[in-house]
Each structure stands twice: as C-alpha cells, then as structure tokens.
Amino acid sequence: MTSDRIEKRMELKAPVSRVWRALTDYREFGEWFRVKLEGPFVAGKVTRGQITHPGYEHVKWEAMVQKMEHERLFSFTWAHPKSLRKEDYSPDYAGEPTTLVEFRLEKTAAGTLLVVTESGFDQLPGDRRLEAFRRNDGGWTEQMKNIENYVAQKPS
C-alpha cells in the first residue's frame, strides 16, 4: 500500500546555525528553493511569494508557518494545487487541502543532520494524480518504469 508521507535525511557539512539560517531567513530560503518571498517567516502567519524556478514562474507560493523552534524545527503547511501547468493553473489555493512540511535539525560530528518530512497526502483528493501524469518529468519516471519492467520481464 502507498505511504502517505515523504521523508528525506541529509548530512550537511555546515553548522546547525548556518542550516537554520538557510531554512528560516526568507531571502536565503528563496535562493535555494527558487521562490521570491514577500516577507519573513513568522509562526502562525502566511508567507506569500512567487516561484522563480524556470518554467514555473507563474506559480504562487503560499505557506502557513506552523513552528519555528530555534535551530531545531521549522514547519509549515502548504496546498498542492490541482495543476501547475500554465494553461490550467489556478492561483486560488483557498480551501485546498494542505500537507505539512517539517525540517528537523540535529548536530552531528560532521555538521548537521537534516530530516525533511512532508505528510498528510491522505488529505489530497484523487484528482491530484492527474497532475503527475501531465508532467513531463512524471511522464519520464513512468517511462523509465515501463522500460525497467520490460527489461525485467525479458532478461537476456
């Protein structure tokens, strides 16, 4: 059965304070996430902005900051729009179901262990699946799987 969460663990060769700043300073966050945010992250407040990732510049960023526990936990909820394609993208996220994104930091000998989780996909309606099929990269993942299955079924 499909899981309803995503978890990523990553070792960073940088002190916890440096990673914390890259995550919670809205300008620094915007640099690597590729979003131009209008203002700082404040717990209990919505942060808005515009995606700068090539091809997705029409997409609006909107996240509700949940927790900011200094150098330990940063979390927010955000909506998954029905489609990100320019032709059928709707910038109105009001009432859309959201998922919870959490960044947890832990000091290690080499620097920082970052654990990112996104959960609550069970809240998303089934039609979100269409999005994955529409995307080129999603399509490619599918194609790769098809090739993999094909090869697995026909060894030699």
Place this chain on the structure above:
Amino acid sequence: MFAALGDETRLALVMKLCGGQPHSISQLTRGSRLTRQAITKHLRVLERAGIVHGVRAGRESRFAFDPEAIAGMQEYLDYVSEQWDQALSRLKAFVEN
C-alpha cells in the same frame, strides 16, 4: 484517497473488485455482516476517491475497480519526492559553499 482505503470494509471491497470483474451490490453484500445500505455507503466513499466507479447493467448498478487511482497517487508522491531531492541538493550546495 488513503483515508478511503483506511477502513477494513472498504479495503475488503477493493480486494474483491481488484480482480477486474465488476460486481453488483448484492454480490458484494453476500458473505458480509453489513447491510446492503452500509455496503453502498462504503462504495460511494470509494467512488468519490476515484478508486471504484459505478457501471449500470440493466436495472442493476455494478461497481468496478479503477487501478489507476492508486498507481497515480504513488506517481504523484514520487514526483513530489523528486522535487524535494532537487531542492535539497540545492540547499546542500548553498550551505556548504
């Protein structure tokens, strides 16, 4: 969608339907302690989640499994997961340089 499957009765209904053959409500109620009404209610939940769909066969309503719904959600999770991999590798480069 996951909520729709997070129920033993509904999971059992999906197990019966995933063979590919559409079943009528009477067929699905047989062997179950639940009433026809209760089974119908569960089928509607599955239908709304896009996991099964109703097909009319004469006066009778039958239900069929829609495997793409489940495959598609996994696909979407894979997609979001891939986006995170890319964003986090940018974060790594950003803080390590």
